[in-house]
Amino acid sequence: MSAAAFEARVREALRAGRRWYPAEFLFWLAAFAAFLLLPGQLLLLNEVAILALFALSLDLVLGYAGIVSLGHAAFLGMGAYAAGLLARHVTADPLAGLACGMAAAGLLGLATSPLVLRGSDLTRLMVTLGVALILYELANSFASVTGGADGLQGIMMAPVLGLFDFDLFGRTAYLYSLSVLFLLFLVARRVVGSPFGLSLRAIRDNPLRASASGVPNGRRLAAVYALAAAYAGAAGALLAQTTQFVSLDVLDFHRSADLMLVLIIGGAGYLYGGLVGAIAFKLLQDGIASLTPQYWMFWIGLFLVLFVLGGREVIHGAVRAVVGRVARFGRGAAR
Amino acid sequence: MSAALQTFGLCKSFGGITATDHVDFALAKGARHALIGPNGAGKTTFVNQLTGMLRPSSGRIELMGEDITALPPEARVKRGLARTFQINQLFATMTPLEMIALVTSERLGRGRSPFRTLDRDATLVAETAEILTRFKLDDIMNRPIATLPYGRRRQIEIAAAFAARPSVLLLDEPAAGVPEAERRELMATVAALPEDVSVLLIEHDMDLVFRFANRITVLVNGRVLAEGTPEAMARDPAVRAAYLGEAAHV
Numbered sequence: 001m002s003a004a005a006f007e008a009r010v011r012e013a014l015r016a017g018r019r020w021y022p023a024e025f026l027f028w029l030a031a032f033a034a035f036l037l038l039p040g041q042l043l044l045l046n047e048v049a050i051l052a053l054f055a056l057s058l059d060l061v062l063g064y065a066g067i068v069s070l071g072h073a074a075f076l077g078m079g080a081y082a083a084g085l086l087a088r089h090v091t092a093d094p095l096a097g098l099a100c101g102m103a104a105a106g107l108l109g110l111a112t113s114p115l116v117l118r119g120s121d122l123t124r125l126m127v128t129l130g131v132a133l134i135l136y137e138l139a140n141s142f143a144s145v146t147g148g149a150d151g152l153q154g155i156m157m158a159p160v161l162g163l164f165d166f167d168l169f170g171r172t173a174y175l176y177s178l179s180v181l182f183l184l185f186l187v188a189r190r191v192v193g194s195p196f197g198l199s200l201r202a203i204r205d206n207p208l209r210a211s212a213s214g215v216p217n218g219r220r221l222a223a224v225y226a227l228a229a230a231y232a233g234a235a236g237a238l239l240a241q242t243t244q245f246v247s248l249d250v251l252d253f254h255r256s257a258d259l260m261l262v263l264i265i266g267g268a269g270y271l272y273g274g275l276v277g278a279i280a281f282k283l284l285q286d287g288i289a290s291l292t293p294q295y296w297m298f299w300i301g302l303f304l305v306l307f308v309l310g311g312r313e314v315i316h317g318a319v320r321a322v323v324g325r326v327a328r329f330g331r332g333a334a335r
Numbered sequence: 336m337s338a339a340l341q342t343f344g345l346c347k348s349f350g351g352i353t354a355t356d357h358v359d360f361a362l363a364k365g366a367r368h369a370l371i372g373p374n375g376a377g378k379t380t381f382v383n384q385l386t387g388m389l390r391p392s393s394g395r396i397e398l399m400g401e402d403i404t405a406l407p408p409e410a411r412v413k414r415g416l417a418r419t420f421q422i423n424q425l426f427a428t429m430t431p432l433e434m435i436a437l438v439t440s441e442r443l444g445r446g447r448s449p450f451r452t453l454d455r456d457a458t459l460v461a462e463t464a465e466i467l468t469r470f471k472l473d474d475i476m477n478r479p480i481a482t483l484p485y486g487r488r489r490q491i492e493i494a495a496a497f498a499a500r501p502s503v504l505l506l507d508e509p510a511a512g513v514p515e516a517e518r519r520e521l522m523a524t525v526a527a528l529p530e531d532v533s534v535l536l537i538e539h540d541m542d543l544v545f546r547f548a549n550r551i552t553v554l555v556n557g558r559v560l561a562e563g564t565p566e567a568m569a570r571d572p573a574v575r576a577a578y579l580g581e582a583a584h585v
Contacts, residue, residue: 195445214412214441
C-alpha cells in the first residue's frame with residue numbers, strides 16, 4: 001500500500017471517533033419532539049434536562065479524566081446562587097445569568113483543582129465532599145446574601161433572548177434548558193474528540209505513561225475539572241432561573257450522591273451515560289414516588305443494590321444490542 | 336565530543352539504602368550503550384531519575400548540555416528524552432493508532448487544544464502513519480491494545496517512545512518476557528532505530544547486550560563498577576566476578 005493510501009486510512013480511523021451515529025440523531029430528535037408529544041410533562045422534562053447537564057459535567061470529570069467526586073453539588077450550588085443573585089441585583093437576562101453561573105462555578109473549580117488533583121481516589125472523595133460541605137455552611141450562614149435557610153426568593157427572569165417569556169407550564173423552561181444542554185453537549189463532544197480529550201483518556205488509562213509521553217497531567221486535569229465545574233454551574237443557573245428560586249438544597253449532599261447514581265445507571269465515559277442515566281433516574285423517581293410516596297427511597301435503594309450487583313451488565317447489554325440494531329438499520333437506510 | 340545525556344555525582348537513597356551512589360555517567364551522541372548489572376543493582380532507579388520519575392537526592396543531570404535535574408518528566412520528553420518501561424505501560428482502552436496519535440499530538444504541542452480535530456491535522460496524520468508503518472503496526476492499528484499479544488504490545492511500547500522523536504531513547508529491558516521466537520524481531524526493531532538517536536539499553540540478557548551495544552556500563556550496588564567496550568567488559572575480572580560469573584551459573 002502506498003504511503004498516501006495508508007495516511008488516508010489513518011485519517012479515516014481518527015475521524016471515526018467523532019462521527020455521528022444514527023442513534024444519536026434519534027436521541028436528540030426525540031428530546032426536542034418530547035416538547036410537542038408530552039405537553040403535560042414539561043416541568044418534569046425540564047428537571048430531566050437540568051439533571052442530564054449536571055451528569056454530563058460529572059461524566060467529563062469521572063468518565064474522561066477518572067476523578068471521583070462526591071461534592072459536585074458545590075458547583076451546581078455556586079452556579080445557582082451566582083445566577084440567582086445576578087437576576088435579583090443586576091440583570092434579569094437569562095443568558096447573562098447563565099454565563100455568570102458558569103464563570104463563577106468554573107472559577108471555583110479552577111481554585112479547588114489543586115486540592116482535588118492531589119492524592120488517591122479516597123482523598124479526592126473526601127476533599128470534594130469537604131468543599132461542598134464548606135459551601136453549604138457558607139450559604140447557610142451568609143443569610144443576608146443568600147437568604148440562608150429561607151432560600152433566595154424574588155428571582156424574576158426576563159424573557160430568553162428578549163422573546164420567550166417563562167410560563168407556568170414549563171414550555172419556555174424546557175426548550176431553554178434543552179437548548180443549553182444540547183449546545184453544551186456539542187461542545188463537550190468536540191472537546192473529548194480533540195487532542196486535549198485524547199490526552200485526558202491517556203491520563204485516565206495510565207498517568208505514568210501519559211507523563212512519559214509529554215502530557216502535563218496536572219494542568220490537563222485542572223483544565224477539565226474547571227470545564228466540568230462550569231457545566232455544573234450552567235445546570236445550577238438553569239435550575240435557579242426556571243424555578244425562580246434557590247434553596248440550600250442545591251448544595252446538599254444528596255445532590256452529589258444522586259448524581260453518582262445517575263452516572264452509574266447510565267454508564268460513564270461516553271457522554272450519553274449522564275443523559276440516559278438522568279432520564280432513567282427521574283422516571284424511576286417519579287414512577288416510584290407516585291406508587292408509594294412514602295417509601296420511594298426504599299425502592300431506589302433496592303434498585304441500586306440489584307443494579308450494581310449484576311443488573312448493570314444485563315441492562316447495558318440489552319441497550320447496546322438495541323442501539324447496534326438501530327445503527328445498522330440507519331446505515332442500511334443511508335445506502 | 337559532548338555527551339547527549341550526562342550525570343554528575345548522581346545519588347539517590349531511600350531511607351538508609353543507597354540505590355544510586357555517586358554515578359558519573361555519559362551517553363555519547365549516537366551511542367548504542369548498554370547498562371547492565373545484577374538484580375537490585377539500581378538500574379531502574381537510575382533510569383527513573385534520568386527521566387524525572389524520581390528526584391535524585393543529590394547530583395546533576397544534563398541533556399544536550401542543559402541542566403534538566405529539576406524538570407518534570409513531560410518537560411524532559413519535550414526536550415528529547417523518551418523511555419520505555421520494563422513492565423508495559425500502555426493505554427489499555429486505546430488502539431495502537433490512538434496511542435501513537437496521542438504521543439505525536441503532544442510532541443506537536445496540540446494537546447492543549449480542546450477544539451482541534453485529530454483527523455484534519457495533516458502533520459499529525461502523516462507522522463502517526465509513518466510511525467505505524469515503521470514499527471509494522473499497520474495491520475493491528477485499530478484493535479484495542481489490551482487484546483493484542485504480548486510481543487506486539489512490547490513493540491508498541493517502543494513505538495510510543497520513538498513517536499516522541501527523541502534524541503535520547505532509554506529502553507528498559509525491551510525484551511523482558513518476550514518469547515524467544517519474537518525476541519529476534521523485537522531486537523531487529525531496536526537495531527533499526529535511526530543512528531542519530533542515542534540509545535541506552537538496560538538489559539539482563541547478555542546475548543542481546545553483546546549483539547547490540549558498542550559500549551557497556553556495569554552497575555553494581557548503585558555504583559559504576561566498570562565501563563568500556565563489550566570485549567573489555569567480557570575480559571574484566573571484576574565484572575566477571577560481580578556479574579558475568581554469576582550469570583554463567585544460571
